[in-house]
Amino acid sequence: MYVRVVRFTDVSPERIDAAVALIQESGPPPGVSSTRLQMLYDSDQGTAVVLQHFDTAEAMEAAARVFDAMDASETPGTRASIDTCEMQLDITPQ
Numbered sequence: 001m002y003v004r005v006v007r008f009t010d011v012s013p014e015r016i017d018a019a020v021a022l023i024q025e026s027g028p029p030p031g032v033s034s035t036r037l038q039m040l041y042d043s044d045q046g047t048a049v050v051l052q053h054f055d056t057a058e059a060m061e062a063a064a065r066v067f068d069a070m071d072a073s074e075t076p077g078t079r080a081s082i083d084t085c086e087m088q089l090d091i092t093p094q
Contacts, residue, residue, distance in 0.1 A: 001035075001087040002060040004052040006067075011048045011077035016041050019076040029070070032063040039076075048076045053087075060084060 020039065028034055036053035054060040064084065072078070 001090070002054045002057050003085045003087055004054070004060050004064060004067075005081075005083040005085060006050045006052070007080045007082075008048040008050070008075065008077035009046065009080045011041065011046050013043060015076050016048060022074075028063075029066050031066040033059045034063060041076075046077070047080075050076075057084075057086070 016039075023037065023039075028037070032052075034052045034054055036051075038051040038053075040049040040051075042048070052060075052063065054063065061084075064082075
């Protein structure tokens with residue numbers, strides 16, 4: 001499993017609400033085959049962290065090309081960092 005971790009700054013409540021609504025309505029953009037999407041929002045700091053999960057490194061790389069081509073107005077804020085990771089541990093208590 002692979003995870004693309006994107007941190008955003010300058011995130012307002014309106015922009016996060018708009019991003020969530022768009023994703024819930026439309027799903028992922030064409031060319032993005034994520035298996036899971038999580039969005040974390042810190043309203044006090046105006047930051048968000050998006051976790052995009054993929055089955056393969058190739059799927060993550062293909063999605064990165066789609067996201068890199070997106071207009072900044074389609075994101076929840078200013079991209080501050082992007083990490084592309086291979087998951088090493090995932091524990092879900094029963």
